[in-house]
Amino acid sequence: MITRAATVERPRIGSGAAPILRFEGVCKRYGPLEALAGVTFQVNRGEVVCLIGPSGSGKSTLLRCANALESIDGGRVILDGVDVHDRRTDARKLRRRMGMVFQNFELFPHLTVLRNVAVGPTTVLGMSPPKAAERAMELLRKVGLAEKASQHPAALSGGQQQRVAIARALAMQPDVMLFDEPTSALDPETIGEVLSVMKRLADEGMTMVVVTHEMDFAKRVGSWIVVFDHGKVVEQGPPRQVFEEPTVQRTRDFLSHLGWHGESLAASDLLVHSPSNTP
Amino acid sequence: MGRRVAAPEDRTAMDVDISPLIENWQFILTGLGFTLSLSGLSIVLGVGIGLVCGVMRTYGGSLLDTAIGLYVDLLRSIPVLAILVWTYFAFPLVIGESLTPFSGGVLALGVHLGAYVTEVIRAGLTSIRPGQMRAALALGMSPLQAIRTIILPQALIRMLPPLGSLIVIAVKDSAIASVIAVPELLRQSQVLAGKTFRPFEIYTAAMLIYFLICYPTARTIDQIYRRFAPLGAS
Ligand SMILES: Nc1ncnc2c1ncn2[C@@H]1O[C@H](COP(=O)(O)OP(=O)(O)OP(=O)(O)O)[C@@H](O)[C@H]1O
Ligand SMILES: [Mg+2]
Numbered sequence: 001m002i003t004r005a006a007t008v009e010r011p012r013i014g015s016g017a018a019p020i021l022r023f024e025g026v027c028k029r030y031g032p033l034e035a036l037a038g039v040t041f042q043v044n045r046g047e048v049v050c051l052i053g054p055s056g057s058g059k060s061t062l063l064r065c066a067n068a069l070e071s072i073d074g075g076r077v078i079l080d081g082v083d084v085h086d087r088r089t090d091a092r093k094l095r096r097r098m099g100m101v102f103q104n105f106e107l108f109p110h111l112t113v114l115r116n117v118a119v120g121p122t123t124v125l126g127m128s129p130p131k132a133a134e135r136a137m138e139l140l141r142k143v144g145l146a147e148k149a150s151q152h153p154a155a156l157s158g159g160q161q162q163r164v165a166i167a168r169a170l171a172m173q174p175d176v177m178l179f180d181e182p183t184s185a186l187d188p189e190t191i192g193e194v195l196s197v198m199k200r201l202a203d204e205g206m207t208m209v210v211v212t213h214e215m216d217f218a219k220r221v222g223s224w225i226v227v228f229d230h231g232k233v234v235e236q237g238p239p240r241q242v243f244e245e246p247t248v249q250r251t252r253d254f255l256s257h258l259g260w261h262g263e264s265l266a267a268s269d270l271l272v273h274s275p276s277n278t279p
Numbered sequence: 280m281g282r283r284v285a286a287p288e289d290r291t292a293m294d295v296d297i298s299p300l301i302e303n304w305q306f307i308l309t310g311l312g313f314t315l316s317l318s319g320l321s322i323v324l325g326v327g328i329g330l331v332c333g334v335m336r337t338y339g340g341s342l343l344d345t346a347i348g349l350y351v352d353l354l355r356s357i358p359v360l361a362i363l364v365w366t367y368f369a370f371p372l373v374i375g376e377s378l379t380p381f382s383g384g385v386l387a388l389g390v391h392l393g394a395y396v397t398e399v400i401r402a403g404l405t406s407i408r409p410g411q412m413r414a415a416l417a418l419g420m421s422p423l424q425a426i427r428t429i430i431l432p433q434a435l436i437r438m439l440p441p442l443g444s445l446i447v448i449a450v451k452d453s454a455i456a457s458v459i460a461v462p463e464l465l466r467q468s469q470v471l472a473g474k475t476f477r478p479f480e481i482y483t484a485a486m487l488i489y490f491l492i493c494y495p496t497a498r499t500i501d502q503i504y505r506r507f508a509p510l511g512a513s
Contacts, residue, residue, distance in 0.1 A: 106414035
């Protein structure tokens with residue numbers, strides 16, 4: 001049982017300063033379908049915001065709207081005070097500040113692992129190849145894949161590919177990292193190594209927006225939970241509140257559908273793993 | 280083989296004499312040089328057109344798509360021989376400037392090949408799943424950077440087999456430039472056969488030379504594809 005007294009209300013991370021990313025009534029339609037129906041929430045610096053919600057509720061769409069890969073039909077997305085979708089905004093400049101990690105990795109198959117990580121800095125930032133390779137190598141070491149640098153992505157496991165994809169996004173030194181279900185396409189054995197890289201990133205203070213079905217991760221690493229349904233935010237709050245005392249019926253339905261019953265979890269096995277470097 | 284050949288002295292069809300080939304090897308070599316330069320340049324032109332038009336047709340919006348579609352459909356519906364003859368005899372009237380047989384040949388064959396390459400490039404580009412473009416754009420690349428460094432290389436690897444056949448066909452098609460008197464291999468062979476009355480030896484040699492160019496080319500492209508195919512699979 002959870003004792004209410006033990007739950008000390010702490011202020012939300014970064015709430016003292018202006019948010020790094022803010023969604024203000026964002027609407028997006030695909031023909032008659034309203035994929036996003038006025039989404040409003042904010043991401044503070046240093047936060048790990050986890051977006052959860054049923055399939056088709058618009059979570060991926062929201063991430064694509066966040067870095068202007070997709071246009072919006074209403075509302076605003078503000079990155080560090082700049083309207084992302086404003087016609088006068090250089091979307092490309094803003095995208096450099098948001099790293100994106102995809103469900104299917106989307107590594108570039110024709111490039112080596114090292115070039116996958118270095119290609120952003122060389123083509124977008126105009127960095128010299130040796131310098132970019134140095135940065136790439138450093139990041140590959142960070143995700144535990146330095147020895148795979150000269151291989152092509154096809155030779156790597158799913159978990160390894162996703163770690164390379166994280167390194168690729170980090171190579172642009174973004175202010176925010178956007179993750180779209182980074183572990184959904186992985187074999188259960190390799191989920192842990194990706195989650196632990198993400199946890200380490202969070203511990204270093206990286207601002208992260210994570211769409212996930214890994215409730216353990218959301219609860220243990222997330223600092224703010226946003227629950228989506230039918231293109232709307234139905235509930236948001238700190239993990240303890242959302243997972244243990246959800247105020248909205250839709251949240252309760254969603255969590256119980258996932259087999260979550262509100263009990264406090266013991267330290268998840270998944271997160272104790274460190275990235276394995278075994279080939 | 281049983282065909283009768285008009286010859287000064289009476290001899291059987293199988294009386295083979297390769298001395299005209301040996302005596303005129305430079306004449307044939309000139310023809311080979313023209314075949315290689317004509318097909319090489321028309322391939323460069325055709326692949327260049329195909330790359331530009333393929334990319335524009337895929338990413339350039341509906342207006343460009345329609346315009347380039349018209350070029351592609353038009354050129355694919357006309358015999359290449361007709362295109363060649365038109366380019367050499369009729370096109371100069373349009374531009375008020377005459378063309379040499381060689382430049383007319385390069386132009387006609389290149390523009391013709393370009394239509395086919397355009398479609399192959401387009402098929403390659405559209406076969407790359409949209410997530411690759413998204414990932415490139417998400418890094419901050421411009422669409423052009425994304426196409427050049429991410430999408431097009433993968434598309435080219437995937438499309439190597441059809442591109443290879445188009446290249447081999449382009450070498451073979453260069454023979455039709457003989458009708459506008461480009462002194463390429465077939466044309467030189469015709470001239471030589473007329474002079475020496477040795478069509479069997481000379482045309483057989485010409486066929487052999489075409490085979491010796493095209494077959495290794497096809498095999499090489501095939502080998503390159505085998506080697507790189509895994510890199511085009513996203
Ligand atoms: N390009 C598109 N064209 C048309 N409809 C789309 C497009 N992308 C998404 N949709 C629709 O928008 C809705 C929201 O999709 P989205 O992928 O954002 O959901 P999601 O919350 O990410 O779901 P999942 O958990 O399955 O990934 C869905 O109904 C989807 O079918
Ligand atoms: Mg999704």
